[in-house]
Amino acid sequence: xxxxxxxxxxxxxxxxxxxxxxxxxxxxxxxxxxxxxxxxxxxxxxxxxxxxxxxxxxxxxxxxxxxxxxxxxxxxxxxxxxxxxxxxxxxxxxxxxxxxxxxxxxxxxxxxxxxxxxxxxxxxxxxxxxxxxxxxxxxxxxxxxxxxxxxxxxxxxxxxxxxxxxxxxxxxxxxxxxxxxxxxxxxxxxxxxxxxxxxxxxxxxxxxxxxxxxxxxxxxxxxxxxxxxxxxxxxxxxxxxxxxxxxxxxxxxxxxxxxxxxxxxxxxxxxxxxxxxxxxxxxxxxxxxxxxx
Amino acid sequence: xxxxxxxxxxxxxxxxxxxxxxxxxxxxxxxxxxxxxxxxxxxxxxxxxxxxxxxxxxxxxxxxxxxxxxxxxxxxxxxxxxxxxxxxxxxxxxxxxxxxxxxxxxxxxxxxxxxxxxxxxxxxxxxxxxxxxxxxxxxxxxxxxxxxxxxxxxxxxxxxxxxxxxxxxxxxxxxxxxxxxxxxxxxxxxxxxxxxxxxxxxxxxxxxx
Numbered sequence: 001x002x003x004x005x006x007x008x009x010x011x012x013x014x015x016x017x018x019x020x021x022x023x024x025x026x027x028x029x030x031x032x033x034x035x036x037x038x039x040x041x042x043x044x045x046x047x048x049x050x051x052x053x054x055x056x057x058x059x060x061x062x063x064x065x066x067x068x069x070x071x072x073x074x075x076x077x078x079x080x081x082x083x084x085x086x087x088x089x090x091x092x093x094x095x096x097x098x099x100x101x102x103x104x105x106x107x108x109x110x111x112x113x114x115x116x117x118x119x120x121x122x123x124x125x126x127x128x129x130x131x132x133x134x135x136x137x138x139x140x141x142x143x144x145x146x147x148x149x150x151x152x153x154x155x156x157x158x159x160x161x162x163x164x165x166x167x168x169x170x171x172x173x174x175x176x177x178x179x180x181x182x183x184x185x186x187x188x189x190x191x192x193x194x195x196x197x198x199x200x201x202x203x204x205x206x207x208x209x210x211x212x213x214x215x216x217x218x219x220x221x222x223x224x225x226x227x228x229x230x231x232x233x234x235x236x237x238x239x240x241x242x243x244x245x246x247x248x249x250x251x252x253x254x255x256x257x258x259x260x261x262x263x264x265x266x267x268x269x270x271x272x273x274x275x276x277x278x279x280x281x282x283x284x285x286x287x288x289x290x291x292x293x
Numbered sequence: 294x295x296x297x298x299x300x301x302x303x304x305x306x307x308x309x310x311x312x313x314x315x316x317x318x319x320x321x322x323x324x325x326x327x328x329x330x331x332x333x334x335x336x337x338x339x340x341x342x343x344x345x346x347x348x349x350x351x352x353x354x355x356x357x358x359x360x361x362x363x364x365x366x367x368x369x370x371x372x373x374x375x376x377x378x379x380x381x382x383x384x385x386x387x388x389x390x391x392x393x394x395x396x397x398x399x400x401x402x403x404x405x406x407x408x409x410x411x412x413x414x415x416x417x418x419x420x421x422x423x424x425x426x427x428x429x430x431x432x433x434x435x436x437x438x439x440x441x442x443x444x445x446x447x448x449x450x451x452x453x454x455x456x457x458x459x460x461x462x463x464x465x466x467x468x469x470x471x472x473x474x475x476x477x478x479x480x481x482x483x484x485x486x487x488x489x490x491x492x493x494x495x496x497x498x499x500x501x502x
Contacts, residue, residue, distance in 0.1 A: 059437045060436055
């Protein structure tokens with residue numbers, strides 16, 4: 001597995017320093033929607049200059065390089081124990097090279113380990129065995145600001161000033177808008193919403209992050225969810241929170257929703273808020289060569 | 294964009310208002326959760342006895358923070374091995390976590406400016422009126438861009454808190470911020486929250502599509 005170390009460091013470097021093209025495009029479109037001379041437009045201009053500079057200099061887009069979250073799709077027979085080991089080595093080396101900030105802190109002693117390695121949950125690695133002989137590694141770097149404004153609702157419930165949210169898509173719409181309002185500019189808006197309907201408390205959060213890997217331009221395979229995604233994005237933007245919470249026309253860039261089977265008794269809606277610095281990359285490893293997307 | 298030199302005088306603080314874009318130059322200190330808690334517990338409420346180099350660091354920070362600026366930032370720093378520190382990425386972190394501490398720290402040290410993102414609450418706004426001081430919003434996530442304005446890292450205190458949590462003393466030139474809370478009791482964050490709450494109410498109670 002040692003041969004995977006450098007390609008994995010490159011995956012981390014790309015994720016930390018180079019925004020995916022679909023996200024950059026959405027930010028440019030957002031810029032056009034804001035009033036010339038407004039603080040919102042100024043913020044987006046700075047964001048876009050920062051993105052270009054980070055790419056050119058190969059330095060992190062955001063200083064909070066976040067929790068590294070890996071989704072590993074491996075062929076049959078690969079050792080996940082050894083894969084974990086090489087991923088951890090790559091994370092520690094990427095930290096040394098200043099692609100990542102040392103972010104892993106022991107919750108009890110408050111000591112920073114200095115290398116982004118902690119217990120088996122830091123970095124976060126999900127493994128899944130797949131058909132074929134290709135290894136795919138998806139990486140998301142999720143900063144603390146946006147992670148902190150994520151939310152989970154148990155329906156039926158009430159939101160805003162006591163408005164009921166029922167166990168249906170209308171209830172979903174209501175709680176997601178509530179989450180966007182509560183986040184204000186703190187999650188580094190304009191953000192992207194990853195929403196999971198159903199599941200349990202754990203699987204809901206897992207899926208709400210997983211759905212964020214879908215490219216912004218990809219429509220939802222379920223037409224009803226696609227319609228809901230568009231409506232939530234449009235209505236969230238009516239809130240006028242705007243880039244950084246300065247006010248303005250773009251509060252979220254996009255919404256991604258997925259549905260999970262659930263227990264009859266439970267109806268969770270889980271929202272993962274992703275900041276505009278939507279750092280995700282994919283490495284496809286086949287026949288000894290890495291391709292990055 | 295108005296140019297403002299650190300330390301900032303009371304007159305300058307009072308003349309600035311919500312919405313003003315500024316370019317800051319001078320020396321500022323980074324501080325986050327561990328730093329704020331340590332300052333409050335050890336020197337403001339005195340819940341804990343100073344130990345190790347605590348008093349030495351306190352004296353140094355007192356000079357830097359008088360009329361000075363606190364930056365809510367956990368930077369990516371290169372040169373840790375050789376102590377030739379260089380800021381690689383240094384955008385603002387979410388400020389609201391410091392809401393329980395910030396006002397008291399501003400009063401204790403005569404801090405004129407707090408830089409962060411996302412805004413702060415009523416306690417800090419009150420301190421901005423009393424000290425007087427300002428809350429200054431930097432663009433969240435724009436870390437490489439902002440790091441360019443950090444000309445030199447002058448030193449670091451409490452590195453044992455970890456790289457993101459240490460007090461980094463930095464010299465900046467034309468550091469870009471927007472005033473979002475001023476010394477006259479105005480807060481852009483409170484305003485936007487109230488305005489968006491009204492829209493939300495309409496969206497929640499509006500007709501189903």
